[in-house]
Amino acid sequence: MPDVQYRDFVIHFDAPPIPVRCCDWHFYHKDYDGPEDNRHGDGPSLEDCKAQIDDWWLGQPCLTGTELKAQSERCACRGSDDYCLCGSVPDKATLDLRRASEITGRAR
Numbered sequence: 001m002p003d004v005q006y007r008d009f010v011i012h013f014d015a016p017p018i019p020v021r022c023c024d025w026h027f028y029h030k031d032y033d034g035p036e037d038n039r040h041g042d043g044p045s046l047e048d049c050k051a052q053i054d055d056w057w058l059g060q061p062c063l064t065g066t067e068l069k070a071q072s073e074r075c076a077c078r079g080s081d082d083y084c085l086c087g088s089v090p091d092k093a094t095l096d097l098r099r100a101s102e103i104t105g106r107a108r
């Protein structure tokens, strides 16, 4: 089973030699940076790991470059105000798009 790339995470299968199947799958962010970094976890299945990544990702305040551009175009400030929330916080349309892409991602 090769590693699975999902969003900015890598998911891999590695069954420990114990008789429980709760944590055969592991995932970590590409920029994972040690035990203090919460961007990693275990799950009983690939789908479960993806769901955990989706939850993490939907809760992220950070905007991707594409999201940032789209938000500044929607906002009254047109992205010109450095202190405007459109430059830092996902708005409703961005969150809707994230949810829509999450559904597409799961359908694949």
Ligand SMILES: [Zn+2]
Binding pocket: 072, 075, 076, 077, 078, 079, 080, 081, 084, 085, 086, 087
């Ligand atoms: Zn703005």
